[in-house]
Amino acid sequence: MARLTVAMLFFVLALALAPRNMDAVVVESLQPGFYNQSCPEVEQVVRDVVDSEVGMDHTLAPGLIRIFFHDCFITGCDASILLDESPAGDVPEKQSSANGFTLHGLRTIDIAKSTLEAMCPRTVSCSDIVAFAARDAAVAAGLPTYEVAAGRRDGEHSRMDDLPGNFPVPGHTVPRLTELFQKRGLSQEDLVVLSGAHSIGGAHCFMFSNRIYGFSKTADIDPSLDPAFAKLLREMCPRPKPDDNPEEAPKIDFDQRTAQKLDNSYYNELLARRSLLTSDSALVQDPATRPIVESFAKDDALWQKKFGEAMQKVGKLDVLTRPEEGQIRRNCRMVNRPKSEMRTHMGRISWPKPRHPMLQMMNWFIRGFQQPA
Template sequence: MSSSGSKLLTLAMLCFIIFLCPLFSTDLASAAVASPLKVGFYKESCPSAETIVRKSVEKAMSRDATIAAGIIRMYFHDCFIKGCDASVLLDSPTAERTSKANNGSLRGLEVIDEAKAQIEAQCPATVSCADIIAFAARDSAYTAGGIYYAVPAGRRDGLFSSVNDVFPNLPGPDHNVTILAEKFANKGMSVDEMVTLSGAHAIGVAHCPTFSKRLYNFSATHAQDPSLDPDYAELLKMRCPPGATTMVPLSDLAPQNRLDNKYYAGVRKGLGLFTSDQTLMDSSLTSKMVADNEKDGASWGRKFAKAMVHLGSLDVLTGEIGEIRTICSKVAPGQ
C-alpha cells in the first residue's frame, strides 16, 4: 500500500477514536451521541409507526427475500449523501435517484410507500419518510440476519435532492481502500465501520456492468483483475459475457439472502465481487479487520448494528428544519 494511502487510513483511524469510541461504552438506545434523535420518538404521536413498517418489510420479504438488501442499500444511499433525509426518494429529473448509482437499481421503494400510506391513514403528517427508511433498514437486517437494534428517530425530510451530490460523496464499487477510507472519514465514520458495513454485501445482487471491468481488459498487463480468484472469475464470465446487463449474487459464500459474516471469508479468498470488496485485503489494517469479522460473527453483528445507528445519526434534519412529507416522492405543497 502507498504511503499516502497509509496516511489516509491513519487519518480515518483518528476519526474512529474521535467518533466511535464513545459508542462502545453505551447501549444502542443512546448510541446516537450528540444527536437530537431518540428511541421511541413516536411513542405518543404515532405508537403504531414502527409496527407498520416492520409488517410491511416482513410482507415484502415473504414475496421476495432479496428486498432486504435493497432496503439496506437505500438507507445507505440516503444517509451517506446529506444525512438521512429521504432525499433519495424525491422524484424529479435532477434528483439523486436519477444518478447512475440509483437509476434502475433502487429497490424497496414500494415497501416504503406502502408503510407511509398506512401510517398517514393513522397519523397524518407525523412520521417522516427518513425515519421510515431507517426503521425498514433495521427490520431488514433483523429479518435477514437476526441483527436487531433500537432506532433513534425524529428525523425530518429534506426539501432538495440533486444528482450532483451523489458521486462526490457516495463510496463506489470501483473504489480502492484509500478512497473508501477517505469517503468514510469525510462522513465522520471510521475505517472499522467501513469494513463492518461492507458486510452487507453478504446479500443482494449486482448488475454485470458494475464489476465487468475486473473480468475483461482490466489493464495493459492483466486481462482480468489479478486479485480475483481465477475460478471465481471464470464463473463470473459465464454469468456475465461481454455486454451482459444481467444480475449476479453479491456473495456466493453466504447462504441465500442470509445477512451474516461469511462475506469476509469470501473477501479473504479472493471472492469479493466489487473492487471495493476485494480492496479490503490491500492494507494490513483492513485485512486484519476482515479476519476478525470472519472469526466472530456475533461481534460483527453487534458492530454492524452500532455502525447503522451511527450512520443514521449524522447530519440529520430535526426540529423545524425540513418537513414531514405526506408522499415520500414529493416535497409537500407550499415548501
C-alpha cells in the same frame, strides 16, 4: 426511460471534477420511542410491511438497507433519495447513476407511508420510515434487532450533483474509501463493518466487468480473483459490448454461499478471493483493513453487533430535527406544497433523455470517475 440512468453519466462525470465539501455532523437529539405518544404503532407497522414484502421478494432486504445508506451518506438522513423531483428544479439524487434503476424497495416505503398516513396523518417522517425499514430488513435477513432512535424530519431538496466526488464507487481504493467515510464521521472500521451488507444482494455484471475482461495490458482477468471464481463469473457475464443496456445485465449474488442471510460469510469470501467489486477486494488486499476482515471472518456475533452499531451511527448523520429545517411529507416522493400551488402543479418533471453513452463511460464511473491513462 430504460437508458436514462446510464446516460446521466455524462452529466455526473463533468461534475466529478469539482466535488463539494460534504463533511457530516452527527446529531444526537434523536430519541428512541419518539412516536410513543403520537403514533405508538409506527415501528410495528413498518416491521409488518417489511416482513410481508421481504417474504414475497427476498431481494428487498438488501434494497432497503441500500436506500438507507445511499440517503444518509450524501446530505444526511433526510429522505432526499425518495424525491421524484426537487422544488428548485435540480435533477434529483434518484436519477444519479449510483441510484437510478438499481434502487429497489421504494414501493415498500410507499406502502409503509400510506399505511401510517391513514393511522397517524402528518406525523411520521419518511426519513424515519427509511431508518426503521432498513433495520427491519436487516433483521429479516438474520441480524439481531437493534434500537432505532427517531425524530428526523424530511428534507425539501434533492440534487444529483451532490454525489460525484462524495460517494463511494466500486472502483475506489481503501485510502479513498476511508477518506470519504471519515468526511461523513465514520471510521475505517465502520467502512469494513458496513461493507458486510454485501453478504446479501448482488451486483450487475457491468459493475465488475472490468475485472474479468480487459483488466490490464498484461492480464485479461484481475489476478486478485480466484481463477475458478473468475471463470464462473465469465460464464454468467458475457463480454460487454458498446451498445449494451445495463438494465438488462445479469445480476450476480455478492455471496455465493449464503446469499439470503446477513452474516459474516462475506468476509470469508473476501479471504477466498471471491469478491465481485474492486472496492470489496481492496479491503482484504490493503494491510490496514485486512486484520479487520480477518477478525469478522472468525466471529459472526462480533460483526453483527458492530453492524447494528454502525447503522445507528449512520442514522444520525446530518439529520433534520427542527420544524424550520424540514417537514413531515405526506407523500415520500414529493415535498409538501401549499394548496394553491398543488392546483397548478401537473405531474412529475420529465428530464431530457440524452443518448446512450458507450459502455466504456460506465467503466470510467466504476473505476472512480477517472479515465484510464
